[in-house]
Amino acid sequence: MIFVEDKEIVIPGDILADEEYNSGRGTFKENNKVCSSLVGLVAIRDKKISVIPLQSKYIPKRGDVVIGEVTDIRFSMWNLDINSPYSGFLPASDVFGKEKRELNRTFDVGDVLFLRVVDVDEVKKVKLGLKGRGLGKFRGGILINITPTKVPRLIGKKGSMINMIKDETRCEVIVGQNGVVWVKGDPAMERVAEKVINMIEEQAHTSGLTDRVREMLATLLGREPEISEDSELESEDTGSEDTGSGDISESEDIVSEDTESGDVSESEETEPDQENNEDESDLSKNEG
């Protein structure tokens, strides 16, 4: 027996289904009943019920790419705030190799870096690294924080949403898996991008978002909504329309299939690195 529909909003303690269903993320089992533990949207896959949260904190995971701010400099490492309950550290050896140099000459407190989560240990120490394409320090630009669970929605299917923002505002946009977004471009355009990104966060659980984003971009840029250059994108989006609010869960699926880092680097105009391991070995060769 199931008591909810797909994409329905549930709250903690809601009973979702009987024992014949399996409990996925955001749910728990009690007395043979599957219950929701979060405020979120129900996602039903075969016999597995999950709840996609509408609000969450970033929990670091190995392989994620994140945006962090340097908060402290120690003897041999930088401490970084990665918008998470657990702060990260970047060992100096990762940047300098065996060489000894002054840390604050390279990155000072307040610098914003684009990093990869190298490891998360049992005591939740988050080891970060800079080895990889496009990783490093940001110069200029603005930072926008969104809820990490809405990152897939911001990126869109195969990066459709993020590419639209980039094309329209002519800004560089980089999204960290931890919900931090870096935008750089013309200051007026940065504001436009910020407004659009905040709107996406607010309405991530609704359907037909791509169209509203396009409309909003057009009005903010002072153009008629009809003059949208990419008709090709349009057709792709109308295809995704019928999935409606499910988009968030659709993209969530992509996340669980471990292409999330691919998504982000795509938005960053590097190749999607689905084969993380290969990629990494390549990079270490480059470093050597």
Place this chain on the structure above:
Amino acid sequence: MIIIITNTNLNSGTETSGRANNRAFDELRNMKIEAGVLERADGSAYLEIGGNKVLAAVYGPRELFVRRLMQPNKAVLRCKYNMAPFSVDDRKRPGPDRRSVEISKIASEALTPAVFLEKFPRSTIDVFIEVLEAEGGTRCAGITAASVALADAGIPMRDMVVACAAGKSDGKVVLDLSEIEDKEGEADLPIAIMPRTGEITLLQMDGHLTEEEFEQALDLAINGCKIISEEQKKAIKNRYGD
């Protein structure tokens, strides 16, 4: 002269929310809950019940800097209950006092059983309960609001804790005591429950009740909690335009 006027005002004011104003023994005061009212908090809620106005804010899970409080296997839930100086008729001296320290403690203990703290080891969840206006039953209002704020913050929970008081006033067992009923009544019994399973997470009693009266008051309070619980659910669903 002025004193007389304020007195009459006060009397009429309390009468509208008192049992004198045709409130049935098992009737709650009017209430309103709103979720997501604060921009900077991870989760927040505003609650009005009768003359009470309470704000709750949740921050976290976030890094815990007090190392000695850190739990290696779970998060710590810290609560802070505070009454604004202007929340009561006679100005309350700001800062923590014995009462607010007690309520902070019981609020965190009432909420803890519902939260999956083990999902966020070595971190903290901070809950702030601010009473803007008080008119009897602020601890229950605070716990109810805090649980909405926790849900709003996306913190995984077994159930949404809800609190309500019952008691004895004028020799009758009644639900949801007002300030006057609490002060002049014989007993006050605030409880907090997890409505789905009916588990009690808080039970306090002040005053004297016989065994039957206690049972009666407890049943009354549990029913009150269930009504408030529906309001909590509505508040969260309203936030997302449902």
